Amino acid sequence: MNYFTSAAAKQRFLSFCVLGAFLFAAIGFTVGLLWMGNRYPMLKEPAFKQFTVSYNKIIKDYLNGAEPKKLINGAAVGMVSSLEDPYSRYLVEEKGDAYTQSYEGEIFGIGAELREEEGEFVITALTKGAPAERGGLLPEDIIMSVDNQKLSGKTFDDLLGLVRGEEGTNVSLEVQRANQAELISITLKREAIPVHTVTSELLDGGIGHVTISRFAEKTADEFEAAIKELQEKQPLKGLLLDMRSNPGGLLQPTIKIASTLIPKDKVILNVVYKNERQTISYKSKQEKEWKVPIAVLVNGQSASASEVLTAALKESAGATVIGEKTYGKGVVQAFNQFKDGSVLSLTEAQWKTPGGTWINKTGVSPDFAVELPAYTQLRPLAIGTEMKVGSYGEDVKTLQLMLKELGYTPTGQEGMFDKDTAEALRKFQTAEKLEATGSFNDKTGYQLLSKLREKLAKEDSQLIKGLDVLKNRG
Incomplete structure (x- = not known):
């Protein structure tokens, strides 16, 4: 069947179709540009042309x-750096x-804690039951080598990158053991190693001392387990929550811990987004009343999520805060992870305490200001x-002060490593069963720090004040 009455009509129809196709294409192209511009506003920026030309x-x-890929990643890094947001x-x-x-609460490795000492990597402790x-x-x-790569000249981060890897993969080590001339070769299979963020101990008077080092995915679960374990030993008379030098971390486990300790429906924090377009008030969802004083x-190194919990406990649960003014990080980051593993961590909001205070750059003030020993x-x-x-110099001065605190007071000139300093150091090395050279090296430095930590454990003025406060409140 023929629908055209003449060749001219057929030609006009074909011309109309071609014109229509061009019009539809033009409209589609224009709509596409508008869609691209709205979806990717960067394309509208004049500077984007410079970026494209440069690329x-x-x-x-x-x-x-x-x-x-490296160029584009570099551009992304530079773009975020230009925000000048730390x-x-x-x-x-x-x-x-x-x-x-x-x-994530776990890493994939072999379960060994390490320290760097005079360019060598020494195993400090082993995770029980780990590879x-x-x-x-x-x-x-x-550890002398990993997968046939000698560690001489490597950094600590280099070592971690070699030892860690995908779960179930093998890693080969060569280690030097004291009093053995031959290196020991060993192959281990990487496993998931839990990274604990909560430790606890029961102190005199029924005081539970719980330390949170940071807030990771499993921190709230660890906290709950720690409290349960303490309460099984004896009913708690007080909770001493230690968040000194806790840099923060994830918000959700922080809120979950707060909900355990803060009365139901009391505010934990308020999160305020850009231009105040949205404010989210997080409130306690406490299921069982907490009756123990806190x-x-x-x-000064307690920051971010640890400040959230500190302020919430202070303002909504009547907790007593002891120590020093906190760091003062009152902003919230959200992060997006892309398929290749890259992460954009971006400041998207500020947070305020239950009372509405923004602590950014000011911190949370303690109820009792207590300094640690000098x-x-x-x-x-x-x-x-x-x-x-x-x-000579500041390092020598620091060494002399360390020795003095441990009872090995050098009598020579401050900041000068003289014979008196060498003799004091030699006495310390002898007492600690180190090679008594009278010279300072990493091994001696590690032992000095260990002894100072032991000393602080007995002289922790902030912890002592915390115990005193809880005993008087109990």
Whole structure:
């Protein structure tokens, strides 16, 4: 059947179809541009043309060649850095994976704690039942190589990158053991190693001392288990919650812990988003009444989520805060992880205490300001530091103060490593069964810090004040 009465009519119809097709294409192209512009507003920016031209120029003409993905990742890093926000960052691939894994409550490795000492990596402790212990590694073993890569000249982060990996994969180590000439070769299978963020102990008078080092995915569960274990030993008379030097972490476990300790429906915090377009008030969902008095220990390194919990307990649960003014981080980050592992962590809101205070750059003030002994403020001696007779400067001064605190007072000139300093150091080394050289090295430094920690455990003025407060309230 023929629908055209003439060749001219057929030609007009074909012309109309072609014109219509062009019109539809033009409209579609325009709509597409508008959609792209709305979905990707960066395309509207005049500077985007410069970015595109620069990218194409680098790909085409850069002498040494360039990887497109590396260029784009670099642009993303630079874009976030331009915000000049210390808390926003773009972490590329492996760094992004490491960032998210740090909050997951476990790592995939062998279960060995390490320290760096004079360029060597020494096993400090082993996780019970983990591959390292089962495989026969011992504290004080020195790891010499990982998967045939010698560790000489490697950093601590380099070592962690070599030892950690995918669950179920093998890692081969060579270790040096004291009094054995031959290196020991051992192959271990990586497993999920739990990273604990809560520790607890029962102190005199029925006081539960619970320390939270940071807030990760499983922190609330660990806290609940710690409280249960303490209460099974004896009914608690008080809770001493220690969040000194806790840098913060995830908000959800923080809220869950707060809900255990704060009366139901009391405010924990308020989160205020950009231009106050949204405010979310988080309230306690307490199921069982908490009747035990609470004291909180904090210091100048207690930040972010630890400040959230401190302020909430202080304002909504009547807890007593002891120690130093906290760091003062009153902003909230959200992070997005992409398929390649990269992470965008971006400041998206501020948080306020139950009473409406924004603590950013001001911190949470303690009810009782208590300083630790002066020796806790000594600056650490960097790994690899060596000192001997003739050395001088701030490191020598720090060493002399450490020795003085431990009862080995040098009588020479402050800041000068003279014969008196060498003799005092030699006495310390002898007492600690170290090689008595009278010179300072990493091994001696590690032992000095260990003894100072033992001393602080007996002289912790903030903890002592916390116990005193709880006993008087109980």
